[in-house]
Structure formats: C-alpha cells, structure tokens
Amino acid sequence: MILELTPEQRAFKEQIEQFATEIVAPRAALIDKTGEYPSDVVHAAAGAGLCGVTLPKAWGGLGRDYVSYALAVEAIAKASATVAVALTVTNSLVAEVIAHAGKDQQRERWLRKLATGEGIGAFALSEPDAGTDAANQKTAAIRVSGGYRIRGRKVWVANAEEASVAIVFACTRPGLRGQGVTAFLVPMDAPGITRTARADSLGVRGLGCMDLDLDVDVADDQVLGHVDQGFRLAMWALQGGRVAIAAQALGIGEAALTEAMTYARKREQFGQPIANYQAIQWMIADMATELDAARLLTLKAAAAKDHQEKSTFEASMAKLAASEAAHKAADKAMQILASAGYRRGSVVERLFRDVRATEIYQGTSEAQRMIIAANVLASA
Ligand SMILES: Cc1cc2nc3c(=O)[nH]c(=O)nc-3n(C[C@H](O)[C@H](O)[C@H](O)COP(=O)(O)OP(=O)(O)OC[C@H]3O[C@@H](n4cnc5c(N)ncnc54)[C@H](O)[C@@H]3O)c2cc1C
Helix, strand or coil: CCCCCCHHHHHHHHHHHHHHHHHHHHHHHHHHHHCCCCHHHHHHHHHCCCCCCCCCHHHCCCCCCHHHHHHHHHHHHHHCHHHHHHHHHHHHHHHHHHHHHCCHHHHHHHHHHHHHCCCCEEEECCECCECCCCCCCCCEEEEECCEEEEEEEEEEECCCCCCCEEEEEEECCCCCHHHHEEEEEEECCCCCEEEEECCCCCCCCCCCCEEEEEEEEEEHHHEECCCCEHHHHHHHHHHHHHHHHHHHHHHHHHHHHHHHHHHHHHCEECCEEHHHCHHHHHHHHHHHHHHHHHHHHHHHHHHHHHHCCCCHHHHHHHHHHHHHHHHHHHHHHHHHHCHHHHCCCCHHHHHHHHHHHHHCCCCCHHHHHHHHHHHHHHCC
16 A cells, blocks of 8 residues: 555645745735635636646646645645635535536536636535535425526525525425435526625635525526436535545644644743643644544545545545544644734634634534444444
C-alpha cells in the first residue's frame, strides 16, 4: 500500500496553496467581519479552475480527480472557510450533479457558465420541516400543462444571494417521501422566487445563505434526472459534498494548528516559550494526529469517489472524523492562545466559529453516524 500523491496531484496542491495564500487569505477577516458574499474572490477562484475542478475539460472544467479536488478545498479552507464552502456548493452539489444526471441541453446551458464563474450554483434541499429528515419534502411540484408549478419554502440555501441556478427538490408524489421527490433546475431569476436573507450566522459568514419562497413555473425540460428520483440524486450529490466538507474541516483544523504552533513558540511564560511545556506539546500532538487520521479518511473517501460506484459510507466517515477533529483542533488552539485567541477578531476566534458548521451542514454528525452504523451493521 503506497500512500503517496501523484506528481500531478502534488503540483496542483501547491498551485492552489499559492492562490489561497495570495488571493484568499488576505480577504478572510473582512469577509467574516462584513458577512458579505465574496463575489470577487469566488470569481478569481473560478479563474483558477476552482468552480469546475472535476468537470470534464469539454465543459470548461479542469478534469481533475476527486483527490485533487479535496486537496484544493483543504488549501482554500485553510485561508477562508467561507470561500471554500461557497466553491464546494457550485462544484459538488450543482455542477457535478448536472454533469452526472443532466440532459445535453442542461449541460450545454449551465456547465460552462458554472465552471467559469459566469454562473454560481445553489442546492435547495432543506426546508423548515426537512432538515436531517430531508425526505420530508413539503415543497410541492404540482403537474400543470407542459411542466410543474413549484410551491414551497427552502431554507439555508448557501450561495443563494449570487446564484444564477439552483437545484430545487420538490415533492411530486405526496406520501412517498424519498420515492416521490423530483429535482428541478431553476434559474434564480425566474418569476416567483423570493429570496430572504438568513439571520446573521455564527460562522462561515458571507456564504450568501438565504431562504427561498417559491411559487414558480418550470417546464418538463427543467427536470434534472428522472421524475420521482430526485432524492436519490440529492444523496448522490452528498457523497461528493461530504468529502468536500471533510476537506473544508481539515483546512480549518490545519489553520488552527498553525496558529497554535506559531503562538506557542513565541509566547513566553515563566521565562520560556509555552511550547516547551508538555501540557502544550500534548495538545499540539493530539491536534496533528487527529487531523492526519481524518485526512487519511478524507483522501480514502475522495479516492472511493473516483473509483467506486457508491461512496456514501466512506464520505460519511470522512466528514464525521474531519469535522470532529477540526472542532477539537480549534478548541485546543483557543486554549493555547488563551486570552489572545478569545479576543474578537483573532484568527482563532474566527476558526472556532467557522468550524462548527462542518458538523451541521450536509448532514449533522448524528446523521453521519446513522449512515455509518447502518453500513457497519449490514456488513457480515
Ligand atoms: C451555514 C449553513 C449552510 C447550509 N447550507 C445549505 C444549503 O446550501 N442547502 C440546503 O439544502 N441546506 C443547507 N443547510 C441546512 C443543513 O443541511 C441543515 O441545517 C442540516 O441538515 C440539519 O438540519 P436542521 O438544522 O433542521 O436540524 P434538525 O434536523 O432539526 O436536527 C436537530 C438535532 O437533532 C438531531 N437529529 C435529528 N434527527 C435525528 C435522529 N433521527 N436521530 C438522532 N438525532 C437526530 C440532529 O443531528 C441535530 O442534532 C445549511 C445549514 C447551515 C447551518
């Protein structure tokens, strides 16, 4: 077993790390402070290929593998968790889904736009009563001549502030839960979409999360994939999405580790750097070990996405491990910096808030444990 990146993967990682350091990192504090969607940074990232990392070159993507994508997301998240997750929504939850299940005209219409940043994607699954229980879709797609009328409310739709297209999930066969949900490609400028700003959020501020009130007509050719198969498509999308959130968490965790080490080396108490004390060293050892263990699971899940038909189990394990390791790393970094970290506006304070979302979106840690347990218990 050889755990080595290929020369191409390593070179891509270094290229994105440089982009993250030069373009993304200098903006991170301001994005967090203002909570404004970082359009210019997202467009710069699109220019570097980061809105279509795994999309085929024929559609404007970079045609890279999922391992490379995970490496890129980690590098961006180390600089700004918000920018990273904004990019992953367009990549994993929208563009890849259109490439996977879209009809030719849908691919023609959206993929190049998404890959180049001319368009931003959003994924509208959650509803007031459909969070962890995402199959409990109350948004209805009612059959009308030539298409459907979609009526309902979606909540916490990331990127919605700037998105040009959303994948909207709606119930087409009431009472059938996951067997009766259809996915639709809805241009965000369609009449009948009202966007409402989400309440101020604790972390990943500037993600452009909005609620959508929908009373919108869609034609038959806006069905993505097959009628009544939308829930399956959402779960397909989350296999890649969860690898990306695992990578995002790792980036936040790595940033916390870097902050903690830098501070521990220079902060002196009792006449010497606190890094000399075993209590601090053990925290750093645990952070590094847990993040590296989670990275192995994340890269394993990314490789599974590249090579396996289904990678739900691997993706859930990666997301669970990485989000919890990163949460612990941000917590320990706060302890090591103590009052210097607790100050509003410190990098560690931002990481401490940002990391929390990774245990919530694209399925809470409890949801990941449900998936993992079901898979483990079903095995021999
Ligand atoms: C910053 C942010 C961005 C988001 N972006 C998007 C987006 O772009 N698109 C989108 O569709 N959604 C998005 N979401 C919504 C997100 O996916 C949901 O918040 C998440 O799935 C959890 O749903 P909920 O918040 O309704 O919690 P609930 O489902 O109400 O859960 C509450 C608690 O109960 C637990 N729980 C629920 N059911 C069970 C069970 N059976 N067993 C044990 N415990 C259980 C949960 O784990 C949690 O701890 C976003 C959320 C956030 C915070």
